[in-house]
Amino acid sequence: MVVTLIFLSVLIGGMVIGMPIAHALVLTGVALMWHLDFFDTQLLAQNLQAGFDNFPLLAVPFFILAGELMNAGGLSRRIIDLASAFVGHIRGGLGYVAIGAAVLLASMSGSAIADTAALATILLPMMREQKYPDSYGAGLLASGGIIAPIIPPSMPFVIYGVTTNTSISKLFLSGLVPGLIMGAFLICAWRWIARKHQLAQGARVPWGARMKALAHSFWALMMPVIILGGLRGGIFTPTEAAVVAAVYALLVSMLVYRELSLAGLYAVFLGAAKTTAVVMFLCGAATVTAYMITLADLPNLLADTFASVLGSPMLFMALMMLFLLVVGTAMDLTPTILIFGPVCAPLAARAGIDPVYFGFMFVYVGCIGLITPPVGTVQNVVAGVGRMRMETVIKGTSPFLIAYVLLAMLLVVFPQIVTAPLKWMY
Numbered sequence: 001m002v003v004t005l006i007f008l009s010v011l012i013g014g015m016v017i018g019m020p021i022a023h024a025l026v027l028t029g030v031a032l033m034w035h036l037d038f039f040d041t042q043l044l045a046q047n048l049q050a051g052f053d054n055f056p057l058l059a060v061p062f063f064i065l066a067g068e069l070m071n072a073g074g075l076s077r078r079i080i081d082l083a084s085a086f087v088g089h090i091r092g093g094l095g096y097v098a099i100g101a102a103v104l105l106a107s108m109s110g111s112a113i114a115d116t117a118a119l120a121t122i123l124l125p126m127m128r129e130q131k132y133p134d135s136y137g138a139g140l141l142a143s144g145g146i147i148a149p150i151i152p153p154s155m156p157f158v159i160y161g162v163t164t165n166t167s168i169s170k171l172f173l174s175g176l177v178p179g180l181i182m183g184a185f186l187i188c189a190w191r192w193i194a195r196k197h198q199l200a201q202g203a204r205v206p207w208g209a210r211m212k213a214l215a216h217s218f219w220a221l222m223m224p225v226i227i228l229g230g231l232r233g234g235i236f237t238p239t240e241a242a243v244v245a246a247v248y249a250l251l252v253s254m255l256v257y258r259e260l261s262l263a264g265l266y267a268v269f270l271g272a273a274k275t276t277a278v279v280m281f282l283c284g285a286a287t288v289t290a291y292m293i294t295l296a297d298l299p300n301l302l303a304d305t306f307a308s309v310l311g312s313p314m315l316f317m318a319l320m321m322l323f324l325l326v327v328g329t330a331m332d333l334t335p336t337i338l339i340f341g342p343v344c345a346p347l348a349a350r351a352g353i354d355p356v357y358f359g360f361m362f363v364y365v366g367c368i369g370l371i372t373p374p375v376g377t378v379q380n381v382v383a384g385v386g387r388m389r390m391e392t393v394i395k396g397t398s399p400f401l402i403a404y405v406l407l408a409m410l411l412v413v414f415p416q417i418v419t420a421p422l423k424w425m426y
Helices: 002-016 021-035 041-050 055-073 075-087 093-106 112-129 134-145 155-164 168-174 176-196 207-216 218-232 238-256 262-295 298-305 313-328 333-350 355-371 377-386 390-413 416-425
Strands: none
Touching: 002 021, 002 262, 021 041, 021 262, 021 333, 041 262, 055 075, 055 112, 055 155, 055 238, 055 262, 075 093, 075 112, 075 207, 075 218, 075 238, 093 112, 093 134, 093 176, 112 134, 112 377, 134 176, 134 355, 134 377, 134 390, 155 168, 155 238, 155 262, 155 333, 155 355, 168 176, 168 218, 168 238, 168 355, 168 416, 176 390, 176 416, 207 218, 218 238, 262 333, 313 333, 313 355, 313 390, 333 355, 355 377, 355 390, 355 416, 377 390, 390 416
16 A cells, blocks of 8 residues: 555656656656665666667657658658548548548558647648638547557557567557547547538549549558558568668658658658657656566555456456546556556456457557547647647547547447457457
8 A cells, every 4th residue: 555655646746746757757666666675776777778678669769750751751641632532522521531541641650649740730721721610620630640559550559568568469450440440430420510510511523633642642552551461461570560661651752752851851860869769768767667566566456456346357447447548637648558557457467358458448548548638648739730729629629539438438348349350360
């Protein structure tokens, strides 16, 4: 009980006073060291380094780089143009364009922030031009952006897999079907909004122009085919897939589409390096805390607390998802995985829950946290790009947030939606 109290009070206290989460995590680890009379600066430094000195984590900087290259090199824009050519003429067509583009982009970058920024930069001005309500347009773009961490390749699945020693390849494939279902739920919610507000219809694009848009986006569309095909065929590992994605995006951006120059490449590398540094420091800081949590036997202490529900996997999952929804309102996805993944995964194993299914649900509910206030990282991205108040984005996100929560409930009741495709693929 004392260990849990120290863990939560130091971590939450650090966040409340405005301390960066990575620093709060290191401080929490130090506090636990002092409590257990185990303080050692050398051990602290070793665990901090061990957190990012991990081969599978090499996938993270390369997926980040691939996302930056896609946005700078014109791949993202061509995917949006393709979706617009095929569904832009339907009532509220730009919304369906956003959903279609979000699903396609998700199969390339694996980063919610990168995909949301690309979608908002291109589609928000177009939505305003057609008199779409700012709130619902921004809410849809934010909600579409969080499909990226679910459909492979996924950066959060890499981090979760490394943190909990779960198969990254199986986590990747577990997101395929639910990711498409997320898109379907968004379509249903957007259809209701489009009819209620009588949103504008765009002009129907001739089939010749559609085929031209398809041809222009061919090289961008080949990226997920190469990545997923390589993973499914055992040609490369998830880490190697990240390298393939980055190199492919670089070659297409510079040699095929020729929208990225050597001068622009420096800015892309710099942006990717800064984002990577933040994520890797978080991984290192979380390893310090995770090491001390293990020494303090916190997972077993929590198992005793949850003992009454461990015999009912569905009830345990429902409570765990509710807990993660609450955590997601105050914490970003990566820290949530790094802090609570090593604690919750052993509990799920005790409850007899498939580790890949639990890992998927953990990341999925954590993604919902990206569009829940007050933190709402992805909502902040849309608000920044669109120069609008955060309250406006929060209001517009509500219908899609409800749709995602309903989907979470469906996946808790019917875990086969996640696990059945895995049995077929393996």
